[in-house]
Amino acid sequence: MGLFRLLSRKNRKKIQKVNTDTNVSKVFGDYQGIHLDKSLDNNIKSIKTIFRDCDDIVYRPFKIAKRFKAELVYMDGMVKIDAVDNFVMKPLMLEYGMAGIEVEDEKKAFLYAKEAIISTANIKESKELEKVLHAIMIGAVVIFIERNESALIVEAKGWEQRQVEAPQDEVTVRGPRDAFTENIRTNSALIRRRICDPKLKLKGYLIGRRSKTRVEVMYIEDIANPRLVEEVFNRIENIDVDSVVGNGLLEQLMEDNWISPFPQFMTTERPDRVTAALLEGKVCILIDNSSMVSVLPATMNDLLTAPDDYYERWMVATLIRIVRLTGAVASTVLPALYIAMVSFHPEMIPSAFALSIASGREGVPFPAFVEAFLMEGSFELMREAGIRLPGSLGQTMGVVGAVVIGQAAVSAGIVSPVMVVVVALTGIANFTVPSFDVALSYRLLRFGLMILSAVLGLYGLILGLLLILSHICILKSFGTPYLAPWIPLNLKDLKDTVLRAPWQYMSYRPSYMHTQDKKRSDLDKVGEHLKRRKGE
Amino acid sequence: MKRIRIIILILVVFLSGCWDRIELDRRSFVLGAALDMAPEDNELTIEKFADTKKSPLFMLTLETALIHKDAESESGNGGGNTQQKRNSLLHTGVGNSFFEILREEAKESDRILFFGHQQVIIIGEELARKHNILEVLDFWIRDPEVDRSMKILLARGNARELFNADPKNSKYVSIFIFNQSEQNRKSAEFINKDFTSIISELTECGNGLLGSIEFSENNSLRVSGSGVIKDCRLVGWLDGHETQAAQYVLNEAKGGEITVEDPEREGKFITVEISGMSTKLKVDTKNDIPRFTIDTKIECNITEIDDEPVKIGKQAIASVEKAVSAYVKKQIKNTVEKLQKQYKADALGFGETLKKRHNKLWKVLEKDWDAIYPEVPVSVQVSTKVRHLGRAY
Numbered sequence: 014m015g016l017f018r019l020l021s022r023k024n025r026k027k028i029q030k031v032n033t034d035t036n037v038s039k040v041f042g043d044y045q046g047i048h049l050d051k052s053l054d055n056n057i058k059s060i061k062t063i064f065r066d067c068d069d070i071v072y073r074p075f076k077i078a079k080r081f082k083a084e085l086v087y088m089d090g091m092v093k094i095d096a097v098d099n100f101v102m103k104p105l106m107l108e109y110g111m112a113g114i115e116v117e118d119e120k121k122a123f124l125y126a127k128e129a130i131i132s133t134a135n136i137k138e139s140k141e142l143e144k145v146l147h148a149i150m151i152g153a154v155v156i157f158i159e160r161n162e163s164a165l166i167v168e169a170k171g172w173e174q175r176q177v178e179a180p181q182d183e184v185t186v187r188g189p190r191d192a193f194t195e196n197i198r199t200n201s202a203l204i205r206r207r208i209c210d211p212k213l214k215l216k217g218y219l220i221g222r223r224s225k226t227r228v229e230v231m232y233i234e235d236i237a238n239p240r241l242v243e244e245v246f247n248r249i250e251n252i253d254v255d256s257v258v259g260n261g262l263l264e265q266l267m268e269d270n271w272i273s274p275f276p277q278f279m280t281t282e283r284p285d286r287v288t289a290a291l292l293e294g295k296v297c298i299l300i301d302n303s304s305m306v307s308v309l310p311a312t313m314n315d316l317l318t319a320p321d322d323y324y325e326r327w328m329v330a331t332l333i334r335i336v337r338l339t340g341a342v343a344s345t346v347l348p349a350l351y352i353a354m355v356s357f358h359p360e361m362i363p364s365a366f367a368l369s370i371a372s373g374r375e376g377v378p379f380p381a382f383v384e385a386f387l388m389e390g391s392f393e394l395m396r397e398a399g400i401r402l403p404g405s406l407g408q409t410m411g412v413v414g415a416v417v418i419g420q421a422a423v424s425a426g427i428v429s430p431v432m433v434v435v436v437a438l439t440g441i442a443n444f445t446v447p448s449f450d451v452a453l454s455y456r457l458l459r460f461g462l463m464i465l466s467a468v469l470g471l472y473g474l475i476l477g478l479l480l481i482l483s484h485i486c487i488l489k490s491f492g493t494p495y496l497a498p499w500i501p502l503n504l505k506d507l508k509d510t511v512l513r514a515p516w517q518y519m520s521y522r523p524s525y526m527h528t529q530d531k532k533r534s535d536l537d538k539v540g541e542h543l544k545r546r547k548g549e
Numbered sequence: 550m551k552r553i554r555i556i557i558l559i560l561v562v563f564l565s566g567c568w569d570r571i572e573l574d575r576r577s578f579v580l581g582a583a584l585d586m587a588p589e590d591n592e593l594t595i596e597k598f599a600d601t602k603k604s605p606l607f608m609l610t611l612e613t614a615l616i617h618k619d620a621e622s623e624s625g626n627g628g629g630n631t632q633q634k635r636n637s638l639l640h641t642g643v644g645n646s647f648f649e650i651l652r653e654e655a656k657e658s659d660r661i662l663f664f665g666h667q668q669v670i671i672i673g674e675e676l677a678r679k680h681n682i683l684e685v686l687d688f689w690i691r692d693p694e695v696d697r698s699m700k701i702l703l704a705r706g707n708a709r710e711l712f713n714a715d716p717k718n719s720k721y722v723s724i725f726i727f728n729q730s731e732q733n734r735k736s737a738e739f740i741n742k743d744f745t746s747i748i749s750e751l752t753e754c755g756n757g758l759l760g761s762i763e764f765s766e767n768n769s770l771r772v773s774g775s776g777v778i779k780d781c782r783l784v785g786w787l788d789g790h791e792t793q794a795a796q797y798v799l800n801e802a803k804g805g806e807i808t809v810e811d812p813e814r815e816g817k818f819i820t821v822e823i824s825g826m827s828t829k830l831k832v833d834t835k836n837d838i839p840r841f842t843i844d845t846k847i848e849c850n851i852t853e854i855d856d857e858p859v860k861i862g863k864q865a866i867a868s869v870e871k872a873v874s875a876y877v878k879k880q881i882k883n884t885v886e887k888l889q890k891q892y893k894a895d896a897l898g899f900g901e902t903l904k905k906r907h908n909k910l911w912k913v914l915e916k917d918w919d920a921i922y923p924e925v926p927v928s929v930q931v932s933t934k935v936r937h938l939g940r941a942y
Contacts, residue, residue: 355572355573356570356571356572356573357569357570357571359573359576359663359665359666360665360666360694360696364578364580364666364668364724365724367573367578367666368578368614368616368666370573371573371574371576371578371614371616372616374572374573374574375574375616377574380570380572381572381573465562467566467567467570468562468563468566468567469562469565469566469567470569470570473562473566476562
């Protein structure tokens with residue numbers, strides 16, 4: 014913790030504010046302040062020097078209206094070439110584009126090209142070399158014209174990319190089936206389409222000394238707590254890496270406590286989840302080339318809720334939540350409890366069950382905790398192998414693993430049958446946790462608890478649980494207590510925890526978010542929605 | 550410094566741990582214990598105490614579960630074969646204290662005796678008559694491992710023999726006895742008290758009733774009737790019928806059936822089942838002579854009428870109620886009289902009631918209570934209400 018603070022303080026001094034995409038200084042710092050030359054040849058020469066040994070740059074010299082020398086530069090593969098052909102090259106080169114306009118010199122040609130000829134929506138001009146370079150790097154087309162000190166930057170980004178597809182990891186029964194893609198613009202549009210409000214703000218950054226990855230922060234201006242938003246800006250601005258490889262890196266550099274086993278961000282691939290979070294006053298971070306969006310602050314409660322909770326009716330949703338909570342607890346505690354009971358406290362097991370466990374364990378050469386580690390270990394092996402295996406083999410692996418490790422291990426006398434049941438239950442219970450990140454933490458903690466209960470029995474298990482509990486009691490994610498609304502307790506906010514209250518009673522946003530706009534609706538009075546329906 | 554502290558903290562956990570870890574399969578589950586007087590002509594006795602001429606006091610027999618891997622499946626596969634494989638082991642030893650015997654028996658086993666799942670303690674008749682039961686049970690009272698919900702029963706005769714019974718439905722005699730005791734919901738004829746309540750009852754006044762167990766036909770076992778305890782010693786037996794009456798008075802009957810002769814048709818019987826009952830033991834201390842009144846209210850359902858289907862009218866119900874009341878009244882009176890006159894044992898808590906209600910008088914009478922008790926006048930009132938007649942057809 015101290016180390017991280019030290020690091021970030023150091024960074025804070027070193028880095029000046031890096032702001033929005035219009036200000037790209039520092040990004041191409043080497044070329045800061047250099048202006049373009051009047052001569053086309055000089056400009057092209059300097060561009061070619063900078064991009065030497067970059068064979069995917071395309072230079073295309075041509076003449077505007079057969080008269081004025083010009084050159085078009087772009088990065089191959091990042092430009093919609095059809096659009097450039099039809100709306101840039103064609104009107105400029107063929108005379109009909111200039112028909113009826115008296116073009117005296119190159120200056121006029123530049124002006125006309127910009128204002129009247131090139132028919133794309135996004136066109137800029139710039140005199141600064143670094144902006145031109147940046148434009149080329151992100152997939153714009155740059156046109157240099159003889160005797161002009163500025164260049165035309167035509168936005169024509171376009172490259173091969175994945176379509177919006179169904180979510181892979183967060184599957185729901187009733188929810189929408191679109192998930193984020195690798196394109197940040199598509200992702201922000203998916204969110205914008207769900208919240209039709211100009212108060213939904215988006216602020217962009219370029220992060221990474223070399224990668225210049227586009228990172229965008231989205232929040233609803235009059236809901237989100239301004240101090241939270243400011244803190245997010247502050248932390249993003251102080252990130253200093255040479256490349257942002259995904260959400261994970263950004264989250265780990267921004268989180269409050271890097272020594273904690275618990276994730277302090279909610280990472281999701283579902284736009285509907287992000288939307289719901291934004292409306293609760295949360296802030297989300299989009300990263301280019303990542304099909305995940307990070308939502309912050311995250312609480313344990315958020316990480317244990319799934320979108321289906323809100324699509325199903327409230328009684329069913331509550332039942333599902335109880336099941337999921339049980340699953341979360343079981344996946345952490347069950348093997349440890351088994352070890353403690355079998356090795357230390359057999360009097361806690363009902364008599365008949367104790368006898369059958371004992372006869373099952375007869376002939377097993379290992380103590381219960383070695384047995385448990387063996388089985389849990391082989392389960393983790395299968396799981397890790399399952400991810401890495403080719404898709405068609407994955408299914409087979411599951412069956413083979415279950416049969417081989419389960420049945421054969423029992424008949425070989427390595428483990429007892431009850432242990433297999435415990436491991437299988439634990440494994441399945443772990444999959445009920447909707448957030449993959451927090452499920453991983455539970456898996457990790459499970460092993461810690463197993464060691465503790467192998468050493469100290471139930472006493473050790475309770476000790477471990479107390480340790481975890483005291484840790485998450487003080488853990489904060491961007492200033493929000495991790496266990497909110499349980500700790501600190503707020504009775505009103507409990508409506509969306511284990512119980513998922515009917516929508517009529519959800520008219521206040523969670524108070525632990527300290528939102529500016531506290532109310533969602535006026536349906537909070539009992540029976541109000543019925544009155545309205547009757548038209549009273 | 551901080552690092553050293555953390556290392557010490559971790560070391561403390563690992564160095565101090567594991568000391569009482571015993572795997573489940575390294576334990577020998579004691580399911581039941583039979584306590585007897587040591588027989589003088591027993592082989593064990595003669596062998597062990599050949600040198601000293603004193604004969605030992607106690608004999609202890611433990612039933613432990615025989616755990617082997619195929620125990621479950623083998624007995625399952627038995628199918629129609631009634632010759633079930635025995636799943637328990639018996640250890641018998643003699644000595645002057647039970648702990649001594651336990652240590653002796655532990656030497657014969659490769660496992661550690663574990664009392665956490667003990668189901669029953671059976672005390673032999675002879676031992677119960679000669680020794681203070683609390684003293685006999687002292688080891689179990691002191692041991693923190695013991696399961697406090699186990700049953701304590703008295704054997705009519707030798708306790709050890711009971712473990713040789715062959716209950717057809719169960720693999721372990723002790724578990725069979727435990728489950729049978731739990732059946733008292735259906736019949737008030739036997740007593741279902743766990744270890745804790747018996748110990749507290751005996752320490753408080755030393756009087757009470759303990760359930761009893763005996764052989765039934767087919768070499769099986771039957772929990773029925775009770776033993777009367779006076780000053781922590783067995784003084785006599787009550788049969789099932791009397792035990793039922795005693796439980797009425799103690800307000801512990803949860804069910805049970807009563808069969809009475811039909812008041813209107815001779816030779817025909819009507820059976821009712823008790824669905825609820827409450828008893829109040831009242832004391833009247835006029836002229837400093839305690840007089841007890843047992844006021845019992847019974848609610849019951851008619852379950853069987855020994856006749857052609859008949860419609861029961863209001864009058865018939867009233868006469869049934871009257872007959873049941875009279876029957877129960879007689880039953881209670883006989884039992885109380887037996888306890889008062891024959892055993893002179895205050896097993897129904899008359900003294901306790903007096904102590905609680907009229908403490909001043911109790912303090913005067915306390916010393917002579919043993920002499921006063923058999924002569925105390927007791928009157929019985931029973932009122933019955935029939936609630937349901939069963940389905941009409």
